[in-house]
Amino acid sequence: MKALxxxxxxxxxLAPAALASERHPTLAELEQEVVCxxxxxxxALSSSPIADRMRTFIRARIAxxxxxxxxxxxxxxxxxxxxxxxxxRSGFNLLAWVLPLAGAGIGAVxxxxxxxxxxRARVEPVPPASLNGSGVLPPDLDRRVxxxxxxxxx
Numbered sequence: 001m002k003a004l005x006x007x008x009x010x011x012x013x014l015a016p017a018a019l020a021s022e023r024h025p026t027l028a029e030l031e032q033e034v035v036c037x038x039x040x041x042x043x044a045l046s047s048s049p050i051a052d053r054m055r056t057f058i059r060a061r062i063a064x065x066x067x068x069x070x071x072x073x074x075x076x077x078x079x080x081x082x083x084x085x086x087x088x089r090s091g092f093n094l095l096a097w098v099l100p101l102a103g104a105g106i107g108a109v110x111x112x113x114x115x116x117x118x119x120r121a122r123v124e125p126v127p128p129a130s131l132n133g134s135g136v137l138p139p140d141l142d143r144r145v146x147x148x149x150x151x152x153x154x
Contacts, residue, residue: 025068
């Protein structure tokens with residue numbers, strides 16, 4: 001219950017910043033979220049002529065008071081969905097967000113189950129048959145080991 005309250009408090013604390021980002025985006029913020037159609041890197045990393053034109057367009061839209069969503073929508077209308085660095089969290093594109101999390105969860109559960117199974121399946125070591133369960137070598141095997149060691153001792 002405490003964890004849920006902490007989570008709700010964190011979400012409420014971050015909500016104003018997210019809304020401010022949506023209403024008053026910055027060029028630096030949008031440069032991280034938009035991909036140059038020529039070199040397929042974010043605008044922050046691109047120095048191509050089209051990236052420069054996109055930055056100019058974004059600055060003009062910010063100055064005109066457009067929100068982040070409006071600017072992104074205009075860029076998508078011009079260049080297509082590939083201009084976004086991350087796929088939208090809706091429709092079929094939602095799979096790109098859900099599948100990695102689901103895969104990580106399934107992997108964690110599988111690893112936990114295997115670790116539990118391996119921990120339960122431990123078997124006590126069985127002494128070799130040549131020791132006859134007593135821990136002492138039979139006389140003929142003891143003699144052969146002594147002879148082999150004597151050859152190597154020099």
